[in-house]
Amino acid sequence: xxxxxxxxYWLLLIVTYxxxxxxxxxxxxxxxxxxxxxxxxxxxxxxxKVPLHLTLYTVLFAQLPGFVGAxxxxxxxxxxxxxxxxxxxxxxxxYPFISILEVLPKHTISQLSDVYVATCALxxxxxxxxLSSWYIAKATERRASMYGT
Amino acid sequence: xxxWLKAPVILISMFFLSTAVLVIFTSLPDEDFSVNxxxxxxxxxxxxxxxxxxxxxxxxxxxxxxxxxxxxxxxILCHNHGGGYGYWTHSVLYVGNGYAVDSNNFSEGTKxxxxxxxxxxDQLEVERAKISWQTKxxxxxxxxxxxxxxxxxxxxLSDTRSEYCSKLIWQVYNSQHLRxxxxxxxxxxxxxxxxxxxxxxxx
Numbered sequence: 001x002x003x004x005x006x007x008x009y010w011l012l013l014i015v016t017y018x019x020x021x022x023x024x025x026x027x028x029x030x031x032x033x034x035x036x037x038x039x040x041x042x043x044x045x046x047x048x049k050v051p052l053h054l055t056l057y058t059v060l061f062a063q064l065p066g067f068v069g070a071x072x073x074x075x076x077x078x079x080x081x082x083x084x085x086x087x088x089x090x091x092x093x094x095y096p097f098i099s100i101l102e103v104l105p106k107h108t109i110s111q112l113s114d115v116y117v118a119t120c121a122l123x124x125x126x127x128x129x130x131l132s133s134w135y136i137a138k139a140t141e142r143r144a145s146m147y148g149t
Numbered sequence: 150x151x152x153w154l155k156a157p158v159i160l161i162s163m164f165f166l167s168t169a170v171l172v173i174f175t176s177l178p179d180e181d182f183s184v185n186x187x188x189x190x191x192x193x194x195x196x197x198x199x200x201x202x203x204x205x206x207x208x209x210x211x212x213x214x215x216x217x218x219x220x221x222x223x224x225i226l227c228h229n230h231g232g233g234y235g236y237w238t239h240s241v242l243y244v245g246n247g248y249a250v251d252s253n254n255f256s257e258g259t260k261x262x263x264x265x266x267x268x269x270x271d272q273l274e275v276e277r278a279k280i281s282w283q284t285k286x287x288x289x290x291x292x293x294x295x296x297x298x299x300x301x302x303x304x305x306l307s308d309t310r311s312e313y314c315s316k317l318i319w320q321v322y323n324s325q326h327l328r329x330x331x332x333x334x335x336x337x338x339x340x341x342x343x344x345x346x347x348x349x350x351x352x
Binding site: 058064102 | 257
């Protein structure tokens with residue numbers, strides 16, 4: 001399922017880039033994708049019973065570009081050097097989510113833009129989101145077996 | 150065993166496929182794309198990245214702008230030889246007292262910076278519109294309101310929730326019914342520089 005997640009994410013990237021001139025529609029598409037992936041992920045986990053360690057392993061690989069971009073960008077910010085490639089990788093990879101994060105009120109955290117900080121946290125948040133879906137699937141499966149449904 | 154291999158194989162395949170598409174795309178001649186099209190712009194930027202440009206590094210000699218030469222509302226154009234997407238690689242709006250509103254950094258968003266920060270560019274130029282002081286004050290006021298707005302170079306011109314350097318300048322001038330250039334997907338510093346309502350300020 002996480003491979004489907006990765007594949008569908010590429011599709012989301014293509015669609016949101018093609019909607020560059022329609023920021024409101026971009027946000028709707030991204031939120032719709034989040035709902036679809038949550039529901040699809042829970043359903044898939046219930047049917048296939050993928051072990052937790054395999055789910056974690058797969059989703060970490062799926063988020064590898066994000067982790068690389070976030071670590072590289074934050075390390076350059078910390079040293080005070082400019083390297084736009086790391087920021088560029090982050091912006092390109094998380095473009096659909098950035099259009100939603102821009103709705104955050106203007107604020108800085110330790111002189112960093114809150115949108116930037118949130119984008120750097122996205123790889124961890126998405127891994128957490130996937131693992132939460134796994135636990136929700138496990139809980140609903142246990143509940144179903146308890147009540148014989 | 151197969152389950153463990155699926156994720157890295159797919160990710161590595163996608164990486165190589167994307168790299169191949171990028172290399173093929175950038176090897177196409179410029180003439181294959183219509184002038185001023187979005188695809189041509191993406192093609193141009195991709196070529197610069199593959200050349201090692203657009204990495205945020207500067208190689209220029211130090212230059213200084215004299216604050217006494219500047220007026221609020223002036224547009225400072227900056228050229229970095231290691232940049233891309235045109236001759237002028239950055240633009241900022243001077244707001245007075247030696248400061249400019251600058252939207253160029255994803256990490257920090259739109260900021261107020263001293264004009265000394267631009268001394269490392271290879272070339273600087275100042276452009277000025279022949280407008281009243283009241284209009285200049287309103288333009289400066291609009292620009293100052295954008296401080297803290299996130300930076301996003303892939304944002305639509307109509308999207309006011311994020312900025313990039315030349316888009317910010319275009320929007321604040323447009324707010325006073327002064328259209329620097331026709332609206333399009335990306336308004337670049339070169340588009341601002343060519344504006345018929347701006348005149349170069351002798352420094």
